[in-house]
Amino acid sequence: MITARIAAEDDFDGWRNQCRGLMRLGARPADVVWQVGEQRTDLFASAEASLEAAPIGVPKGFAELARSVICHSDPERFGLLYQLLIDLKARQRHMGDEADPLLRKLEMMAKNVRRDIHKMRAFLRFRRVEEEGGETGGEEHFVAWFEPEHHIVRTNAAFFVRRFAGMKWSILTPSLTIHWDRQTLLEASAKLKTDAPTEDSVEDQWKTYYSSIFNPARLKVNAMLKEMPKKYWHNMPETALVTELIQSARNREVAMIEKDIVPMVADTLATLRAEADRCRRCPLYGPATQLVFGEGPADARLMFVGEQPGDQEDRAGRPFVGPAGQIFDAALAQAGVDRTQSYVTNAVKHFKFRPEGKKRIHERPNVSEINHCRWWLKREIELVKPELIVALGATAALSLTGRSLPITASRGQVFESLEGVPVLVTIHPSYLLRLPDAKAAERERLQFVADLESAQRRLYR
Amino acid sequence: MTQLQVTEKLAILADAAKYDASCASSGTVKRSSSKSGGIGSTEGMGICHAYAPDGRCISLLKILLTNSCIFDCHYCINRKSSNVRRARFTPKEVVDLTLNFYKRNYIEGLFLSSGIIKSSNYTMEQIVEVARSLREDHDFRGYIHLKTIPDADPELLEAAGRHADRLSINVELPTREGLNRLAPEKSEERIESAMGGLKTSILDGRDAKKKYRSAPNFAPAGQSTQMIVGADAATDSDIVRRANGLYDRFGLRRVYYSAFSPIPDASAVLPLQRPPLMREHRLYQSDWLMRFYGFAPQEVVDAAQADGMLPLDIDPKLAWALKHRGQFPVDVNRAPKEMLWRVPGLGIKAVRAILNARRWRRLRLEDVGRLTVSIAKIRPFLIADGWTPGALTDLEHLRASVAPKTEQLELFA
Numbered sequence: 001m002i003t004a005r006i007a008a009e010d011d012f013d014g015w016r017n018q019c020r021g022l023m024r025l026g027a028r029p030a031d032v033v034w035q036v037g038e039q040r041t042d043l044f045a046s047a048e049a050s051l052e053a054a055p056i057g058v059p060k061g062f063a064e065l066a067r068s069v070i071c072h073s074d075p076e077r078f079g080l081l082y083q084l085l086i087d088l089k090a091r092q093r094h095m096g097d098e099a100d101p102l103l104r105k106l107e108m109m110a111k112n113v114r115r116d117i118h119k120m121r122a123f124l125r126f127r128r129v130e131e132e133g134g135e136t137g138g139e140e141h142f143v144a145w146f147e148p149e150h151h152i153v154r155t156n157a158a159f160f161v162r163r164f165a166g167m168k169w170s171i172l173t174p175s176l177t178i179h180w181d182r183q184t185l186l187e188a189s190a191k192l193k194t195d196a197p198t199e200d201s202v203e204d205q206w207k208t209y210y211s212s213i214f215n216p217a218r219l220k221v222n223a224m225l226k227e228m229p230k231k232y233w234h235n236m237p238e239t240a241l242v243t244e245l246i247q248s249a250r251n252r253e254v255a256m257i258e259k260d261i262v263p264m265v266a267d268t269l270a271t272l273r274a275e276a277d278r279c280r281r282c283p284l285y286g287p288a289t290q291l292v293f294g295e296g297p298a299d300a301r302l303m304f305v306g307e308q309p310g311d312q313e314d315r316a317g318r319p320f321v322g323p324a325g326q327i328f329d330a331a332l333a334q335a336g337v338d339r340t341q342s343y344v345t346n347a348v349k350h351f352k353f354r355p356e357g358k359k360r361i362h363e364r365p366n367v368s369e370i371n372h373c374r375w376w377l378k379r380e381i382e383l384v385k386p387e388l389i390v391a392l393g394a395t396a397a398l399s400l401t402g403r404s405l406p407i408t409a410s411r412g413q414v415f416e417s418l419e420g421v422p423v424l425v426t427i428h429p430s431y432l433l434r435l436p437d438a439k440a441a442e443r444e445r446l447q448f449v450a451d452l453e454s455a456q457r458r459l460y461r
Numbered sequence: 462m463t464q465l466q467v468t469e470k471l472a473i474l475a476d477a478a479k480y481d482a483s484c485a486s487s488g489t490v491k492r493s494s495s496k497s498g499g500i501g502s503t504e505g506m507g508i509c510h511a512y513a514p515d516g517r518c519i520s521l522l523k524i525l526l527t528n529s530c531i532f533d534c535h536y537c538i539n540r541k542s543s544n545v546r547r548a549r550f551t552p553k554e555v556v557d558l559t560l561n562f563y564k565r566n567y568i569e570g571l572f573l574s575s576g577i578i579k580s581s582n583y584t585m586e587q588i589v590e591v592a593r594s595l596r597e598d599h600d601f602r603g604y605i606h607l608k609t610i611p612d613a614d615p616e617l618l619e620a621a622g623r624h625a626d627r628l629s630i631n632v633e634l635p636t637r638e639g640l641n642r643l644a645p646e647k648s649e650e651r652i653e654s655a656m657g658g659l660k661t662s663i664l665d666g667r668d669a670k671k672k673y674r675s676a677p678n679f680a681p682a683g684q685s686t687q688m689i690v691g692a693d694a695a696t697d698s699d700i701v702r703r704a705n706g707l708y709d710r711f712g713l714r715r716v717y718y719s720a721f722s723p724i725p726d727a728s729a730v731l732p733l734q735r736p737p738l739m740r741e742h743r744l745y746q747s748d749w750l751m752r753f754y755g756f757a758p759q760e761v762v763d764a765a766q767a768d769g770m771l772p773l774d775i776d777p778k779l780a781w782a783l784k785h786r787g788q789f790p791v792d793v794n795r796a797p798k799e800m801l802w803r804v805p806g807l808g809i810k811a812v813r814a815i816l817n818a819r820r821w822r823r824l825r826l827e828d829v830g831r832l833t834v835s836i837a838k839i840r841p842f843l844i845a846d847g848w849t850p851g852a853l854t855d856l857e858h859l860r861a862s863v864a865p866k867t868e869q870l871e872l873f874a
Contacts, residue, residue, distance in 0.1 A: 097821035098814035099828035122508045126565045142564060162493035163502040166600070167564060182498065202561045208468050209562075212475035213513060213523060218720070218738055220516025228512040238511055246514045 002027050005035045006078070009151040009175075012070045019082055020056055029086060034078035059088055061095045068110035071117075071151045080106060116150045121159055123232045126169060127200040142169040145196035145235060153178060157185055172196050203237045210238040216249035269298050272379050276349060281372040284350035284365070289314045294345025294380050301459055302342040303386035304328075305377065307395040307428055311360050314351035319344050324430035328392075331429065331445065335452035343384050347399035348373045370399050381419050389421055390455050393428025412451050414458075424458070426451035471558065473548040477528035477539050478574060481631075482687055482719040484509075486520045486569035486604040489626040489682035499600025500563065503626065507569050507604065521572040521606060522562050526550055526587055530576030534633070534644035536692045536721060539576045549578075552590045559595060563603055570604030570626075571595070577610060585613035585621070592624035604682075611647075611655035618655075619679075622662055627682040627714070630656050632707065635700045639693030656711045659684045663712070683714040690744060691721040691737040696769030698762045701747055705758035708751075718744045743771040750778060753809055754802045775860070779805040782842060783860055792844040793824050806839040 004022060006014035022032060066081050084102055087093040093100055098107065126142035142164070146153075153171065157178050160171065170179045172191040179186040224242075233239040273293045279285060292309035295318060304320075312322035320328050332339050347370055353360040365373075377399060381389070391397040397405045400417040410425045417423045427448055435441040486507030493502040509518030525539070527549035533541040550558075559571045573591055577584050588607055595601040607625040609618060622628055630652055634640045637649050659680070666679025686707060690700065704716040720741040747764070750756040764781040765771050772780050782789060782805045791800050793815060801812045814832045818824060823846040830836040841850045841859060 094821045096817040099818035099822060099824060099831055101831065104831050118508070122510050124566050128565070144566070159502075159504075162495050162504075164500060164564070164566075165494040165496075166498045166500045200565065202565060205468050205471060205558070206562060206565070206567050208472050209475050209522065210511065210513065210519070212472045213479050213519060215479045215513075215515045215517070218515040218517075220738070221514055223516030224512040224514050227509065227518065236511065242514055249514065 001033055002031055003033045003035055004078070007037065009036055009073075010071050010154055011036075012067050015066075015070060015078055015081070019085055022082065023056060023086070023089070029079055029083040032079060032082060034075075056089075058085065059095045062088065065095075065106060065110055068113045069106050071113045071155055072109045073150045074109065077109065113150050113152060116148055117152050117156050119232060120146055120148055120152060120156055123228070123236055124171065125236055127197040128202070129197050139168060142167055143172065143197050144169070145172045145191075145193050147174055147235070149231075151175065154187075161185060200237075207238055207241055211241050211245055214245055214249075216245070219246065219249050221246060267383075269294075269380070269383055272376070272383065276376045279349070279373075279376070281375070282369045284348065284352050284369055287353070288350040290317045291349055292317055292319055292346065292351070293349060293376075294343055295319060296339075296343030296345075296384075297341065298343075298384060300341060300343035300384055301387045302337070302455065303381070303384060303389045304342055304344045304392060305389060305396040305400060306344075306346045306392045308346050308348035308365055309351045310362055310430075311351065311353070314360075319346055320429075323433060324428070327429040327432055327445075331449050331452055334449045335456060337452055337456050343380070343386060345377065345380055347377060347396045349376060365395060367398075370395060374399055378419065381417065381421060386421060388455055388458055389417060389423045390452070391423050391425045393426075393431065396428070397423070397425050411447070412454060422458075424451065424455050467550075467554055467558070470548040470550055470554070471524070473546055474524045474526075474528055474550060477525045477545070477576075478523045478572075480538065480719060481523065481572075481574060481608075482517075482717040483606070483629065483685055483715070484518055484520045484523060484572065485627075485685075485715065486606075487682070488714060489604060490678060492602045494600070494602050497600055497602070499602055500560070501570070501601050501603035503569075503602065503604050510567055510569065520569045521604065522559055522568045522570070523572040524550070524555065524558075524574075526552075526555065526573060526575035526584070526591070527578055528576050529578050531579075532577055532644070532646045534647065536633075536643050536689055552587055552594060555591045556594045556599065559603075560599060560601065563601070568603075570606070572606040572608075574608035575610075581610045581612035582614055582617060585610050585617040589617055589620045589624065592621065596624045606682075609655065609659070611651045615658065618658065619662065622659070622666070622679040623677050625680055627685060628659055628680045629685045629687070630659070631687045632656075632703075633687075633689060634693055635688050635690075635695040635703045636693060639695060643692060653711075656684065656686070656707075656713075660711045684711065685713055685715040685717060686711075687717040687719055689721050690718045690741055696765070697740070697744060697747070697771045698765050698769040700744060701751075701758055701761050701765075704744075704748065705751060716748060718748075739773045740771075743773065743777060747771060747777045750781075754778070755799050756781075776805070778803070786859075789842045790844045790850050791842060793829055794819055794844075794846065804839060804842045806833060806835065806842075808833075 002022065002025070004018040006018060008014070062085070069077050069081055080102065084093065084106060087102070088095065093103060095103070097103060124144050124146045126144045129141050129143055131139040131141050153173050153176055157171075160169065161180055164180070166182065168181055170177060172195055175190050177188040177191050179188065228239075273291075276293055277291045279291075285291075292313050306320060309319060310322045310324065313319055313325070319325070329339060348365040351360075352363045352365050352369065354363050355361075389400060391400050394405065394407050397403070397407070397410070397415070400423045401415045402418050403415070405415070405425060407425065407427055411427060413425055415423045415425060427444065429448065432441055432445050432448065435444060486503070487505065489503050489505070491503060491505055494500050507520055509520050511519040513519060527547070528539040528545065529547045529549065530537075530539045530541055537543075538545055555571070555573065559568075562568045563570070571591070573588055575584050575588055592605050592607060595605065605625045606627040606629065607621050609621060609628045609630050611630055618628070632649075632652055633644055633647065640647060640649055662679050663683055666677070669676035670678065688700070688703070695703075700718075707713055707716055718741050720737045747761045750761055751758060760781060761777060763784065764777045771777050775783075782803065788800075788803070791804055793801070798812060798816060801807055801815060802809070807815075811833045815824065815829065818828065818832070822828065826836060826840065826843070826845045826848040829839070829843065829845055833839060840848070843850065
């Protein structure tokens with residue numbers, strides 16, 4: 001183990017000197033422990049790296065990258081940079097190879113440092129304090145408190161000198177303080193936030209400007225947050241207004257735009273049906289003859305949801321009236337369920353088919369069609385408020401619960417609809433029509449009746 | 462003159478300026494105050510000092526000198542017939558505000574515009590006086606953008622250009638018919654001839670600067686313009702063609718688009734509606750394609766739908782790619798830069814990184830992944846070492862699989 005010491009977190013020259021010595025020793029990156037300042041971090045380190053060594057040539061672009069990365073807060077940075085340096089010398093990596101994982105990682109660290117530098121230039125706020133007495137008497141002094149993420153304060157000082165050369169200013173940070181007296185830049189020890197002034201009379205004007213320049217007709221909160229993350233907010237006076245501005249903007253925009261447009265939400269099954277009749281959310285309305293909406297009492301305790309209307313339902317405009325409907329009716333009668341007391345509907349309200357000669361062959365609705373139609377089913381459930389819903393088949397189960405449930409494994413079990421209503425899953429009656437083996441069909445039919453009985457029992461439990 | 466009065470005026474005159482989209486403070490010469498002991502610097506790239514909840518950056522103090530106006534443009538909140546409260550700054554008040562804000566690091570500089578009072582010349586004189594005082598009385602070296610009034614005397618425009626970094630004249634609406642209908646007192650000829658005059662002065666200034674280092678600057682950040690989107694019947698194709706014509710003829714740095722906002726007390730000629738923000742965004746993207754990605758204006762127009770509008774759900778580059786699937790997939794290890802620029806999801810920086818990296822290695826898909834944000838959207842358009850998209854590029858539902866999912870409603874906690 002070799003301990004390489006450098007003077008400060010952003011001490012690029014110190015790091016470079018240590019690298020020269022380490023390379024002369026032939027030290028492997030894994031054997032080097034990097035230490036900043038006086039603090040000891042590794043008790044097992046044995047030898048100390050030598051300081052003096054001849055300069056080493058590095059490829060173009062490396063020094064610039066390293067100068068940025070050194071300012072990063074990650075303690076691994078010294079070792080990672082040394083690793084890259086060794087690999088570059090051994091020609092195992094190349095500065096231009098931006099897809100190289102290590103180089104990429106360091107580039108991203110440099111990018112974060114540059115961003116932090118930029119954000120400090122953008123979001124630092126000075127407050128004016130009046131100097132007391134003194135020879136100049138009542139001189140303006142501008143003081144800022146800033147908490148950078150990385151070790152960038154020294155690097156960034158030159159910018160503030162270029163920009164505010166004619167002003168006396170100080171920037172206080174948790175790691176160090178810099179002062180500019182219009183002639184020279186001085187460094188001092190770290191300060192606390194409480195050492196900085198807490199107000200400035202111009203801030204009210206600035207806040208007035210901030211809220212007036214904001215256009216309440218456009219709200220793009222995420223765009224704001226992306227560029228001005230909340231971690232910077234506590235040192236920016238104007239950010240105190242943001243929440244209120246957003247709230248009042250929503251109200252103002254609504255007042256301005258929707259003055260006379262009251263959103264219509266159907267509150268009876270009849271109006272809901274009329275609305276669904278105009279639905280163009282998916283293309284199924286086109287080829288179908290008509291909408292097949294649910295039917296049954298508006299206060300039904302039990303709701304049945306099938307897949308979609310079939311050929312005969314499409315012509316009749318009513319659910320479950322075709323061959324599958326007849327099986328359904330018979331099974332209901334055997335189980336002792338009164339269909340006229342139940343609400344019967346489908347997951348998809350238009351018939352989906354492909355023409356084959358004169359015939360119209362049933363086609364399964366896809367997920368998008370089911371999702372588009374879910375709105376209508378949701379409103380039916382909200383209006384009828386059933387105590388139990390029976391999902392007939394996989395499509396109904398998917399639409400109701402949002403999960404693709406395997407029917408044979410789930411039948412007879414109770415799940416929950418997205419609205420929180422219990423959903424008992426069973427087969428779709430048309431399944432019984434498709435079973436070629438009469439014995440198997442009869443077995444399945446009895447099981448279906450048993451499922452319906454169990455639904456009925458749950459209601460009267 | 463008390464503080465309160467200035468603050469009240471500020472509320473009115475900032476409110477009146479917010480429909481102007483431009484806030485850029487980039488692209489000017491480097492200046493600093495370190496030698497002069499004055500105040501202010503410009504470093505090429507402007508800084509956004511804050512962001513408002515409308516998503517726009519706040520870089521400059523953007524205000525009007527006055528919101529009184531002798532014109533009656535329908536889309537404008539400050540038109541003669543509007544009921545808004547009126548206010549007027551003195552040049553000194555604007556100078557003080559600018560310096561006070563600048564010294565606290567709130568802003569990069571000033572963007573001053575104005576309603577037209579008395580006459581075009583009188584108004585322009587006042588605007589120029591603000592800039593002069595900042596530069597000469599206070600040695601201010603920050604950024605200054607002045608809105609220029611097309612009808613003002615050339616000497617005034619000359620003076621404006623000496624003090625300002627950028628000048629702009631708004632073309633206002635993308636079509637002449639729109640301008641005639643909604644801004645009856647303005648004329649396309651006058652606007653364009655003033656822009657032509659500025660172009661000449663900017664170029665002359667640059668030439669003089671090359672010959673004599675001491676020659677004065679003339680608007681070193683060039684000129685820009687703005688048009689309002691969604692207030693007239695212009696399609697995106699119309700707008701793209703118009704913008705391109707403006708870039709070509711007047712050497713503009715930027716064309717800004719401002720989605721028409723439902724303004725309080727709007728003129729009855731215009732309907733109230735939500736501002737077409739996504740449309741504005743797509744137009745900016747198409748602007749980028751022409752300025753940085755080597756797209757010809759006609760190609761951007763190609764990306765539009767039959768009705769001349771760019772798709773709102775996908776960006777114009779993706780729309781172009783989906784219409785020109787024959788040009789894809791592109792071999793990431795061999796394709797020229799211009800073709801890589803056309804791959805949806807590959808930005809200028811990513812392409813530069815790919816060009817650098819492929820001098821050293823054959824790029825695999827995961828290598829490209831490290832250089833970009835998301836590989837999933839790019840994959841169908843690329844060939845890399847060990848990866849061909851196969852039939853993926855030809856899939857019917859490619860659009861659905863690469864288009865962004867419907868955005869969730871914006872939440873703010």
